[in-house]
Amino acid sequence: MTLRSRFALAFAAIGAVVAVLVGALSYRAASDRVLAEIDRTLRSATVALAHAQEQGQQPLSSEVIAQAPELFPGPDRPGPGDEPERRLILQAVAVDGSATRVGGPPVTLPVSDAGRNLAASGEAGDTDIAEVVVAGRTYRRLTTALGENRGALQVAVQIDQTRHVLGGMAREIMAVSLAVTLVAAGAGRLVAGRITRRLVRLAEVAEKVSADGRGRFGTSDLPGGRDEVGRLSTSFSRMLGRIAAARDAQERLVHDAAHELRTPLTSLRTNATVLRRVAELSPQARDRLLEDVEGETGELAHLVDELVELALAGGHEEVEESVELAVVARRVARRVYRRSGRLVHVDADDSVVRGRPQGLERALGNLLENAAKFDPDGDEPIHVHIHRGAVTVSDRGPGIDADDLPRVFDRFYRADTARALPGSGLGLAIVRDVAEAHGGTVSAGPRPGGGTRIGFTVAGSRVQPGSGTD
Structure with a gap:
């Protein structure tokens, strides 16, 4: 699966989740509000009927119940254009649990165990709300205890139309959720195409590189x-x-x-x-x-x-550590003296650098061996000067021609005057690689009075603070 398709599926999944959550919450809120309004109507009818009974100081009768719709306002109050099924159904429940229809359409509501308990022993004002199905129609029923062994009053209204409206709303929400999901998938694919277009180009370049032998x-x-x-x-x-x-x-x-x-x-x-x-x-x-x-x-x-x-x-296998250049220079000077018999004078401060000790020792050794090779019989010692991470080796040899200076650090390069001497032309190239690996540079030039001055440096950031001051 391509990255673009994954983006599209991710956008679609996010859109679907958001749409379903919003739709479910919207449906729940609408349903709760509609049912709460119906319950408010049922409670208002119950209160009005109970109030009428109290004013008449008589038991709950069909005459009193019949006048109940005129005693309270509400959306379910009968009026022009209302269907008969939307009228309130009024029913009295005796203490023994028997039910008597006392108003509204000719529908007998079933009495549940909860309704019997309210009629028999419920405190005045205790209620129970439930939905019942009678003759294939759904009614929302409110049972209210009258207390003092007066039974209970049941008020109900048909809610099939309400359920039909809520069902249509649920279907619309599902359709909108599906549309949102499809739009999110399309938008995700479009946006993913714009996002991944440059990644695709980058992948194509990488494939060309891997395929180019x-x-x-x-x-x-x-x-x-x-x-x-x-x-x-x-x-x-x-x-x-x-x-x-x-x-x-x-x-x-x-x-x-x-x-x-x-x-x-x-x-x-x-x-x-x-x-x-x-x-x-x-x-x-x-x-x-x-x-x-x-x-x-x-x-x-x-x-x-x-x-x-x-x-x-130029490798990175050697672990870097703190290197005191003066100690390295003296160790290399003793080795050169053993091999060639040439004296090496070391003039060094206390420079301590962060670097690869073997690489630095190899570079300094190549400089000294190179000086000893080109000035084998010199009376003056070879001089090594170290100051703040910069290493300079001076000798009194024949020197380097100006034409050869730019290329003395190239691999295998040997001046015409050096071709008769042993060597491969790699020593100074190694010095350059070591210097560059430490962020430094190399330099070569004539020494005043004759000879050569050649050396390398390391990056100033590699010189430890406080060193190189002597």
């Missing part, structure tokens, strides 16, 4: 607006943009990785071909061949390791 899609046909659907469309558009960017980045990484892996693999394949004739080689040629194989294997392993690091650098 190449991941090429546009978002120009997404619905806009400031309501919930518009916000959903905006969020969905942003999500699609991120998916497209991630897909493009993935394709670039795959192409770049394939390009970089092709060189060592080609060299290894060539050396493997030569190894088939190893018996024909001189000892010196064999040694050079084995050294070449070992070097290419090492480069290949290093490239694979950096590809793994690059894939993990």
Whole structure:
């Protein structure tokens, strides 16, 4: 079932419930009011008859009863155009329960147990109202006790016409309720169509995206607006943009990785071909061949390791925590010294940032190892400066050409002067990904007096208050 149909059914159900409730309450109110008016007439007749008896100081007689219709006003008072059945039926009930018709149409009303009890022992003014059927006609009967062993008086009026009117009213209410339900269903379908139209367009775009194996899609046909659907469309558009960017980045990484892996693999394949004739080689040629194989294997392993690091650098698997950058820098400096023998001077404040400790350590380690690689025999230590979440590494190496500065953080990019050195061109790309994952940026430039100054920052909101003041 479509969402539009569900909306229509929901509107129809709500309309039906409201119409039925309103109709039932209206019918109940009308019925109660009509019957209350009839009961008022019956009580008025009873009071008038009892008053006539008291004035005459005589037992209730047919003569007194016959004069009762002239003693009170009311809607059921006989008049021009009234049917005889609408006249009041007057009946006296003796103490023993016997009934005597004393006025009105020739109809004998049955006496119920409640009427007998009122006639025999009821207090003056006690009443009982009931509806009885006599000869196929319905009457509303009021029995009133006269007290002091005087029996009771019954006054009744035919209500078939009233029931017919109320039945017609009930049928009209049912017809109106059905019409309201149909109108509510139609209005619900119309409104649902307007509401779901943009959702349908959004669903169509989502289906196109899921069916597009190449991941090429546009978002120009997404619905806009400031309501919930518009916000959903905006969020969905942003999500699609991120998916497209991630897909493009993935394709670039795959192409770049394939390009970089092709060189060592080609060299290894060539050396493997030569190894088939190893018996024909001189000892010196064999040694050079084995050294070449070992070097290419090492480069290949290093490239694979950096590809793994690059894939993990932008991930969110690592839990963020408070990281003291000075402690990380000193730990990385000791590791670089063990590996390369280069001294690293750390000048750091007490900056504490919220971030991923392994990612930050990897980024700082790549900067220091890069500096040690390009300045292996430098007399001056490598300098690390940390201030309020900004990390800068300075060396006295050959520096970076101005033409290469915009691309030093690109994946697999290597300047012409660095192609003879070991490396894959992924170290600084990892630094950039770590910085961006922490809301920061990267920078690179010449160092006054020669060398390079390169580093990264984290977002200011990640620097904990009170840190970075030393």
